[in-house]
Amino acid sequence: MFKLPVCPHCNTVYSYKEVKKNTKKKEICCYHCKKSFKNSRKGVAILAIIVILLTALINVFLLNIMTDNFITIIPISVISIAAVIIGMLLIPCFISYKK
Numbered sequence: 001m002f003k004l005p006v007c008p009h010c011n012t013v014y015s016y017k018e019v020k021k022n023t024k025k026k027e028i029c030c031y032h033c034k035k036s037f038k039n040s041r042k043g044v045a046i047l048a049i050i051v052i053l054l055t056a057l058i059n060v061f062l063l064n065i066m067t068d069n070f071i072t073i074i075p076i077s078v079i080s081i082a083a084v085i086i087g088m089l090l091i092p093c094f095i096s097y098k099k
């Protein structure tokens with residue numbers, strides 16, 4: 001978690017760009033040792049849960065400190081959109097490669 005995946009055969013480090021490009025592939029062939037391995041997206045579910053929980057917590061907090069519900073909608077929408085963007089950017093860090 002929180003680090004980019006490595007090849008399970010030769011420990012070659014994959015760059016953010018490569019991991020992102022491989023996100024949708026089920027099987028990946030290592031560019032270094034030419035062996036294939038599987039893409040595990042289990043960590044992405046954990047990431048989604050963390051992002052949703054954090055966003056919900058911040059929004060509940062904002063609802064409590066701000067009394068005018070109409071104005072509260074603005075920061076809540078901004079935070080929710082930002083959370084989705086940050087979550088999507090973090091996806092490659094939550095992917096792991098397995099034999």
Ligand SMILES: [Zn+2]
Pocket residue numbers: 007008009010011012030031032033034035
């Ligand atoms: Zn390899």
